[in-house]
Amino acid sequence: xxxxxxxxxxxxxxxxxxxxxxxxxxxxxxxxxxxxxxxxxxxxxxxxxxxxxxxxxxxxxxxxxxxxxxxxxxxxxxxxxxxxxxxxxxxxxxxxxxxxxxxxxxxxxxxxxxxxxxxxxxxxxxxxxxxxxxxxxxxxxxxxxxxxxxxxxxxxxxxxxxxxxxxxxxxxxxxxxxxxxxxxxxxxxxxxxxxxxxxxxxxxxxxxxxxxxxxx
Amino acid sequence: xxxxxxxxxxxxxxxxxxxxxxxxxxxxxxxxxxxxxxxxxxxxxxxxxxxxxxxxxxxxxxxxxxxxxxxxxxxxxxxxxxxxxxxxxxxxxxxxxxxxxxxxxxxxxxxxxxxxxxxxxxxxxxxxxxxxxxxxxxxxxxxxxxxxxxxxxxxxxxxxxxxxxxxxxxxxxxx
Numbered sequence: 172x173x174x175x176x177x178x179x180x181x182x183x184x185x186x187x188x189x190x191x192x193x194x195x196x197x198x199x200x201x202x203x204x205x206x207x208x209x210x211x212x213x214x215x216x217x218x219x220x221x222x223x224x225x226x227x228x229x230x231x232x233x234x235x236x237x238x239x240x241x242x243x244x245x246x247x248x249x250x251x252x253x254x255x256x257x258x259x260x261x262x263x264x265x266x267x268x269x270x271x272x273x274x275x276x277x278x279x280x281x282x283x284x285x286x287x288x289x290x291x292x293x294x295x296x297x298x299x300x301x302x303x304x305x306x307x308x309x310x311x312x313x314x315x316x317x318x319x320x321x322x323x324x325x326x327x328x329x330x331x332x333x334x335x336x337x338x339x340x341x342x343x344x345x346x347x348x349x350x351x352x353x354x355x356x357x358x359x360x361x362x363x364x365x366x367x368x369x370x371x372x373x374x375x376x377x378x379x380x381x382x383x384x385x386x387x
Numbered sequence: 388x389x390x391x392x393x394x395x396x397x398x399x400x401x402x403x404x405x406x407x408x409x410x411x412x413x414x415x416x417x418x419x420x421x422x423x424x425x426x427x428x429x430x431x432x433x434x435x436x437x438x439x440x441x442x443x444x445x446x447x448x449x450x451x452x453x454x455x456x457x458x459x460x461x462x463x464x465x466x467x468x469x470x471x472x473x474x475x476x477x478x479x480x481x482x483x484x485x486x487x488x489x490x491x492x493x494x495x496x497x498x499x500x501x502x503x504x505x506x507x508x509x510x511x512x513x514x515x516x517x518x519x520x521x522x523x524x525x526x527x528x529x530x531x532x533x534x535x536x537x538x539x540x541x542x543x544x545x546x547x548x549x550x551x552x553x554x555x556x557x558x559x560x561x562x
Binding site: 174175176178179180181182183240243245310312315317319323345346347348349350351352354356357358359363366367368370372373374375376377380381383384385 | 388393394397398399400401403404406410463465466467468470493494495497498499500501509510512513514516517520521524528531532535536538539540543544548551552555556
């Protein structure tokens with residue numbers, strides 16, 4: 172499944188503004204500045220997104236030349252997560268609590284002691300875990316301004332919109348019935364667009380049929 | 388009303404569009420004339436259909452296998468005021484055929500199967516795939532425009548809607 176082969180599932184966007192004249196330099200700069208970076212296991216970040224190659228997830232040196240399929244740009248948004256699984260954390264916390272209780276010769280630990288143990292154990296486990304990596308292709312037609320993101324996950328789409336704006340300084344407008352209707356290429360008249368702003372849902376069934384159907 | 392409100396308030400057009408396509412498929416044997424370089428296309432509903440209505444209740448009906456739009460169960464859901472929320476479709480233009488799922492909210496295509504790609508070179512294959520994808524995009528937008536032209540016209544409530552309601556009221560499939 173993806174831009175290069177197989178079936179395609181994606182969310183479609185349109186770049187709101189026209190690209191500036193020297194957009195190539197801006198895109199190159201944005202790709203470099205927002206390239207995917209590994210999460211620091213010593214920190215507390217659990218999730219990070221950035222650009223990587225559409226062909227190889229570990230290649231984060233994305234150049235304009237490497238992703239240009241004129242007039243398309245093809246790159247990927249990489250999602251890296253480093254989270255200690257809750258079950259694993261619970262087991263190691265319990266082991267540590269037992270050890271501390273033995274050392275302090277205490278029957279029970281206070282809430283603060285347990286919180287401190289949890290923090291320490293989580294930090295230690297993070298250093299032993301490998302992050303999870305996934306990437307999602309982005310295909311940008313720089314002539315038409317259409318961007319296709321090969322994921323329909325709501326959260327990921329929100330992260331893409333944010334990353335896109337931060338990287339390239341342009342806003343993405345997602346496809347909805349309203350935004351499609353507003354596209355100049357669709358060619359609706361001013362009168363039709365005015366009617367669109369006032370349109371209300373209409374039932375595709377008359378009240379008599381609905382009443383009969385509900386009676387069974 | 389701000390932009391987000393307009394987008395949210397008009398989301399229902401997706402389900403109305405998909406249900407209108409179903410009506411058009413049955414009444415016109417799936418043939419559409421889109422004009423310009425798009426020309427004539429044929430549309431058919433395939434083996435997956437989901438129906439629902441936020442106005443009536445939260446319950447959705449999912450149909451899989453065979454031809455759900457011809458089933459009495461789907462027709463009964465229609466008669467209860469439910470509309471199509473997603474459907475697997477086949478769109479044919481000349482020798483080329485696209486299979487995809489059309490979803491109502493938000494209005495979008497997914498699970499797209501493109502016509503056969505003929506290019507050998509990987510870069511040319513990519514460009515051909517994108518061209519086919521953009522053709523599908525133009526076709527489905529042109530169909531949406533046909534719907535909007537009826538839906539936003541003064542004749543919607545006097546001519547088109549009564550015809551759609553008469554079709555929805557019939558319990559059995561056409562033909």
